[in-house]
Amino acid sequence: xxxxxxxxxxxxxxxxxxxxxxxxxxxxxxxxxxxxxxxxxxxxxxxxxxxxxxxxxxxxxxxxxxxxx
Numbered sequence: 001x002x003x004x005x006x007x008x009x010x011x012x013x014x015x016x017x018x019x020x021x022x023x024x025x026x027x028x029x030x031x032x033x034x035x036x037x038x039x040x041x042x043x044x045x046x047x048x049x050x051x052x053x054x055x056x057x058x059x060x061x062x063x064x065x066x067x068x069x
Contacts, residue, residue, distance in 0.1 A: 010016040014025050019037040027038040034041065034048075045052070 017028055017030060017035060018025055019028060019040055020035045021040040021044070022037060024037050029036050029038060029041050036044065
């Protein structure tokens with residue numbers, strides 16, 4: 001029996017985009033053309049040029065770091 005899965009390229013849906021580092025389709029960040037999953041982004045963020053910045057807003061309650069470019 002022939003393998004019928006992935007016999008033609010996917011142009012829409014979840015399988016159309018993959019992480020360029022590990023190939024997974026889950027947790028994909030495609031903003032700015034990154035096409036990295038969230039796990040690979042956290043590993044490579046500083047190499048790409050993203051810097052984690054702490055934002056202190058009056059009345060926000062907690063100090064959470066955010067990734068900024």
